[in-house]
Amino acid sequence: MVEKKTKKRVKKLREKIRKHEYKYYVLDNPEIADYEYDKLMKELENLEEKFPELKTEDSPTQRVGGEPRDEFKRVEHSTQVLSLDNAFGKDELKDFDDRIKRNLSTDNYEYIVEHKIDGLSAILRYEDSTLNIGATRGNGRVGEDVTHNLKTINSIPLKLRKENIDLELRGEVFIKKDGFKELNKNREEAEKKSFANPRNAAAGSIRQLDPKIAAKRPLSFIAYDLVEFEDSKKNINSHLQALEFLKELGFNINWYQKCNDISEVIEVCEKWVEKREDIDFEIDGMVIKINQLSLREKLGSTSKNPRWAIAYKFPAQQKTTKVKDIEVTVGRTGALTPNAVLEPVFLDGSTVSRASLHNEDEVKRKDVRINDTVLVQKAGDVIPEVVKVIKEKRTGNEKEFEMPNKCPVCGEEVFREEDEAITRCTNISCPAQRKESILHFVSRDAMDIEGVGPSIIAQLLNNDLIEDYADLYYLKKNDLIDLKRMAEKSSKNVIEAIKASKDRDLNRLIYALGIRHVGSNASRILTENYYSIENLKSADKDELVKINEIGPVMAESIVNFFKNENNLTVLKKLREADVKMEKNKSEKEKPQYLKEKSFVFTGALDHYTRREASALVRKYGGEVKSSVSSKTSYLVVGDNSGSKYEQAQDLDVDILNEDEFMELLKGGH
Numbered sequence: 001m002v003e004k005k006t007k008k009r010v011k012k013l014r015e016k017i018r019k020h021e022y023k024y025y026v027l028d029n030p031e032i033a034d035y036e037y038d039k040l041m042k043e044l045e046n047l048e049e050k051f052p053e054l055k056t057e058d059s060p061t062q063r064v065g066g067e068p069r070d071e072f073k074r075v076e077h078s079t080q081v082l083s084l085d086n087a088f089g090k091d092e093l094k095d096f097d098d099r100i101k102r103n104l105s106t107d108n109y110e111y112i113v114e115h116k117i118d119g120l121s122a123i124l125r126y127e128d129s130t131l132n133i134g135a136t137r138g139n140g141r142v143g144e145d146v147t148h149n150l151k152t153i154n155s156i157p158l159k160l161r162k163e164n165i166d167l168e169l170r171g172e173v174f175i176k177k178d179g180f181k182e183l184n185k186n187r188e189e190a191e192k193k194s195f196a197n198p199r200n201a202a203a204g205s206i207r208q209l210d211p212k213i214a215a216k217r218p219l220s221f222i223a224y225d226l227v228e229f230e231d232s233k234k235n236i237n238s239h240l241q242a243l244e245f246l247k248e249l250g251f252n253i254n255w256y257q258k259c260n261d262i263s264e265v266i267e268v269c270e271k272w273v274e275k276r277e278d279i280d281f282e283i284d285g286m287v288i289k290i291n292q293l294s295l296r297e298k299l300g301s302t303s304k305n306p307r308w309a310i311a312y313k314f315p316a317q318q319k320t321t322k323v324k325d326i327e328v329t330v331g332r333t334g335a336l337t338p339n340a341v342l343e344p345v346f347l348d349g350s351t352v353s354r355a356s357l358h359n360e361d362e363v364k365r366k367d368v369r370i371n372d373t374v375l376v377q378k379a380g381d382v383i384p385e386v387v388k389v390i391k392e393k394r395t396g397n398e399k400e401f402e403m404p405n406k407c408p409v410c411g412e413e414v415f416r417e418e419d420e421a422i423t424r425c426t427n428i429s430c431p432a433q434r435k436e437s438i439l440h441f442v443s444r445d446a447m448d449i450e451g452v453g454p455s456i457i458a459q460l461l462n463n464d465l466i467e468d469y470a471d472l473y474y475l476k477k478n479d480l481i482d483l484k485r486m487a488e489k490s491s492k493n494v495i496e497a498i499k500a501s502k503d504r505d506l507n508r509l510i511y512a513l514g515i516r517h518v519g520s521n522a523s524r525i526l527t528e529n530y531y532s533i534e535n536l537k538s539a540d541k542d543e544l545v546k547i548n549e550i551g552p553v554m555a556e557s558i559v560n561f562f563k564n565e566n567n568l569t570v571l572k573k574l575r576e577a578d579v580k581m582e583k584n585k586s587e588k589e590k591p592q593y594l595k596e597k598s599f600v601f602t603g604a605l606d607h608y609t610r611r612e613a614s615a616l617v618r619k620y621g622g623e624v625k626s627s628v629s630s631k632t633s634y635l636v637v638g639d640n641s642g643s644k645y646e647q648a649q650d651l652d653v654d655i656l657n658e659d660e661f662m663e664l665l666k667g668g669h
């Protein structure tokens with residue numbers, strides 16, 4: 001039995017710690033020194049250690065705890081997380097206001113203008129005043145459960161400052177400018193790749209299975225919307241009241257300003273274009289929201305955006321600098337890309353010293369010459385681009401660029417198809433392509449093989465020790481020892497790193513394959529839908545484009561990749577080397593009830609979208625086909641089913657309704 005006195009002390013300590021966390025992280029007005037805070041924490045930790053029965057999920061000690069997870073769980077959002085429509089410039093803000101006026105037939109409304117914080121959104125659910133689930137936005141309907149990481153953020157209360165509250169709110173997870181600089185400095189010192197910008201760093205921290213990583217990152221959280229809250233007293237009628245309520249509950253809330261009409265809104269937005277530099281985190285615009293909640297409801301939303309809000313996007317920051325040279329690089333598809341080598345300039349939070357000029361036509365169109373003075377900006381995220389040449393600054397020393405007619409890497413002919421903008425190296429065994437594709441394979445977001453860098457890859461290729469990335473798995477220690485800068489020990493490490501990568505998650509492998517147009521996000525989506533390389537290989541174009549995020553170009557590229565004999569040989573080598581080609585082990589061990597069964601769907605289901613239903617079938621080992629044949633095991637019939645129903649009857653295929661299908665998924669057959 002724990003003594004009453006101890007219980008009381010634990011309660012008291014938790015209250016104290018919460019209060020000080022609130023003062024420090026939210027009010028930015030600490031009352032005690034760090035040292036004293038640490039002392040309170042230590043005392044609480046000791047007591048919880050001694051009396052484990054006193055431990056609770058919402059205790060301040062539980063921010064960083066817990067074991068790494070095996071995989072992310074899905075979270076269905078209670079209300080779809082829509083994205084915001086964008087307004088570039090004041091005319092588009094006026095259009096937005098006109099639409100609102102027309103829709104409401106009144107001009108009796110107010111706007112709240114907020115910062116558009118450049119991080120990633122998080123959706124938090126509290127039950128009985130305790131943080132229950134924190135999720136990412138995902139596709140808007142379903143996100144990923146990242147509670148373990150969000151808990152490590154000190155400005156997210158584990159317990160609200162009022163009792164008996166159930167609610168859902170949204171906010172932004174981000175990293176402040178100085179925290180970001182520090183983080184990158186530390187990474188550089190540790191010889192790790194630095195992050196491109198604070199947003200990537202924040203997103204990368206939240207998408208980790210092990211909370212210890214997020215705990216080490218300087219993450220912050222600001223709440224900007226209350227989504228669900230039973231307000232029996234009807235105290236909250238406006239966004240302002242909602243924000244103030246969130247503040248009382250213990251959240252950092254977004255900066256805001258109330259505006260009575262669109263001209264005030266425009267004034268505020270334009271003022272912040274310059275002033276954004278003064279805040280200690282990155283904002284990429286302003287968000288304008290209707291204040292009155294009843295009017296929001298009246299306005300509703302389109303399938304993509306709420307009609308009552310819009311994001312004003314800041315114009316990209318631009319600076320002038322000099323083009324020192326124009327260099328041509330060869331990518332892994334053989335494409336030759338001209339790049340402007342720039343006098344370094346500091347732009348939107350990082351130093352820019354190169355800008356892509358994309359292709360020959362682009363260089364001609366912009367008329368960029370070596371020694372020109374140019375205006376550069378960061379387009380969207382990270383890729384800096386040359387906006388235009390400042391022709392007045394020309395001195396006559398400028399040199400025009402000419403696309404080489406030989407590959408700068410292998411010296412073979414290059415070729416440009418008539419209606420194509422891209423010039424390519426025609427040599428299928430051009431080391432640039434091989435080297436780039438292997439470099440991509442080992443890169444951090446792909447198979448993450450440490451110690452295999454550009455120099456080793458070049459040597460392995462030159463010595464004919466490898467031809468493609470699959471060959472890495474067949475290297476022996478002795479193959480490496482003779483290479484430059486390799487010794488017994490480092491060879492062993494490299495071999496071990498390669499071996500360790502055999503177990504990477506399927507989404508990394510899909511990304512690593514280097515299928516054109518398939519980035520790491522698309523790879524995740526493909527993983528969620530297909531569960532194995534084998535499944536993905538048999539997907540056809542029609543089926544792929546049914547997935548929301550996959551467009552026709554990507555679908556075609558995927559199908560082509562798996563048609564290519566060369567690629568199939570490489571895949572075979574990977575498989576024979578025992579590289580994992582299915583989703584996580586835990587998935588693999590899931591009972592394969594549906595093995596060797598094939599399914600066709602017709603009509604709409606109530607509980608699942610077509611895509612979700614297909615994913616479930618594949619998860620349990622089954623296959624999904626688009627048309628009925630005599631080999632089909634089951635036809636699953638929803639509302640408004642089509643001609644497939646008759647076909648199935650003719651062919652004597654088993655027909656399931658939705659309930660029967662769900663039974664089958666449970667393994668109840």
Ligand code: AMP
Pocket residue numbers: 082083084085114115116117118119120121122137171172224254287311
């Ligand atoms: P977008 O991704 O361009 O559709 O913009 C919507 C995103 O802006 C949301 O998902 C949030 O992550 C982010 N955001 C940042 N600040 C705010 C804010 N004050 N209100 C709403 N969304 C915001």
Ligand code: ZN
Pocket residue numbers: 330407408409410411412425426427430431432
């Ligand atoms: Zn070449």
